[in-house]
Amino acid sequence: QVxxxxxxxxxxxxxxxxxxxxxxxxxxxxxYHMGWYRQAPGKQRELVADxxxxxxxxxxxxxxxRFTISRDNAKxxxxxxxxxxxxxxxxxxxxxxxxxxxxxxxxGQGTQVTVSS
Numbered sequence: 390q391v392x393x394x395x396x397x398x399x400x401x402x403x404x405x406x407x408x409x410x411x412x413x414x415x416x417x418x419x420x421y422h423m424g425w426y427r428q429a430p431g432k433q434r435e436l437v438a439d440x441x442x443x444x445x446x447x448x449x450x451x452x453x454x455r456f457t458i459s460r461d462n463a464k465x466x467x468x469x470x471x472x473x474x475x476x477x478x479x480x481x482x483x484x485x486x487x488x489x490x491x492x493x494x495x496x497g498q499g500t501q502v503t504v505s506s
Contacts (some may be wrong), residue, residue, distance in 0.1 A: 391415040398500030409469040411484030418465040427480035
C-alpha cells in the first residue's frame, strides 16, 4: 500500500524558514519521481518543486533561490527546505510521486504552512 506522510509545517514569520519532510512507503522510492505541490484556499494548485530519480530538480519561478528540494533514498524521504518565506507561500503543501517520470499518481495528506507576522 502506497503511503506518503508529510510533516514539518507550521506558523512562521515572513523571512523565516521551514523544512518539510515526506516519508514514503509501499514504493520503490529510488525509482520514483517526487514533487511538492501546494494549494491555498480559493487558489489553483501549483507544483512548487520536483526531483527525478537521478536528482534533477525543477522549481516554480516564484520559489527559485528560496526553496530547495532534496531526497534521501536510504530513508525513503523527500524534503523541501523553504527560506525567506513570504505570505504568498501560505498553503497546504502536498508530497506527490510517480514511477520513473513526473506525475501525480500518489499524494500525501498535506501539511499546513502559514506565513504571517
